[in-house]
Amino acid sequence: MPPVITAFERSPDGGRGLARDTRVRWALEETGQPYEVRHLSFEAMKQPTHLARHPFGQIPTYEDGDLVLFETGSIVLHIAEQHSVLLPQDTNARARAITWMFAATNTVEPPILDLVTARIIERDKPWAEARLPLVQDRIRDRLKPLSVRLGDGEWLDGAFSAGDLMMVSVLLRLRPSGLLDEFPSLAAYVARGEARPAYQRAYAAQKADFEAASGKSV
Numbered sequence: 001m002p003p004v005i006t007a008f009e010r011s012p013d014g015g016r017g018l019a020r021d022t023r024v025r026w027a028l029e030e031t032g033q034p035y036e037v038r039h040l041s042f043e044a045m046k047q048p049t050h051l052a053r054h055p056f057g058q059i060p061t062y063e064d065g066d067l068v069l070f071e072t073g074s075i076v077l078h079i080a081e082q083h084s085v086l087l088p089q090d091t092n093a094r095a096r097a098i099t100w101m102f103a104a105t106n107t108v109e110p111p112i113l114d115l116v117t118a119r120i121i122e123r124d125k126p127w128a129e130a131r132l133p134l135v136q137d138r139i140r141d142r143l144k145p146l147s148v149r150l151g152d153g154e155w156l157d158g159a160f161s162a163g164d165l166m167m168v169s170v171l172l173r174l175r176p177s178g179l180l181d182e183f184p185s186l187a188a189y190v191a192r193g194e195a196r197p198a199y200q201r202a203y204a205a206q207k208a209d210f211e212a213a214s215g216k217s218v
């Protein structure tokens with residue numbers, strides 16, 4: 001039985017790769033691991049059956065036999081540990097790749113999510129416009145040192161790894177804001193990630209799922 005992941009029945013982004021199951025699909029595609037997808041409505045995500053898989057009632061989850069995981073960092077790490085392609089063999093290089101996974105989710109993603117909150121959820125608050133520059137500057141405070149560390153390298157630490165997979169996935173969300181384009185080396189880094197055949201397959205699969213659920217092409 002292939003592993004089963006969960007994803008939105010109808011993703012709020014219209015299947016444009018922003019829902020976090022994309023990262024898990026991407027990792028599975030990089031490793032050549034077939035998988036199945038269980039699609040969930042927002043209502044089903046909050047029901048006991050799914051809460052048993054994911055205590056916070058979110059997607060994605062990952063099930064393989066008796067193992068049930070939530071949190072994309074943990075899921076991608078688990079997939080990477082089972083295959084040799086996403087983590088280096090050398091112990092120290094492996095530890096550094098895992099460090100970049102944590103940096104992506106713990107250090108870079110939070111201010112990016114804050115921007116999404118500011119733009120969508122807080123949009124109508126009287127202070128929303130005034131707060132936006134602060135939120136954007138907090139993102140720049142992360143992008144600048146990240147671009148310095150990347151330098152003219154292709155990936156963050158040698159060969160493409162699960163660290164890059166997570167970092168590119170996190171940075172992707174920034175594209176509509178224009179902030180990514182302020183750092184051309186990071187924009188090119190993200191484009192390199194998106195150009196990988198495994199990413200393309202993951203993106204296409206997610207988009208196809210959305211089209212099937214909504215009964216039309218987008």
Ligand SMILES: N[C@@H](CCC(=O)N[C@@H](CS)C(=O)NCC(=O)O)C(=O)O
Binds near residue numbers: 018058071073
């Ligand atoms: N830190 C979690 C975040 C999971 C998450 O926020 N999932 C979103 C979809 S991308 C979700 O399920 N949102 C609906 C909700 O929270 O009710 C992870 O990386 O897996």
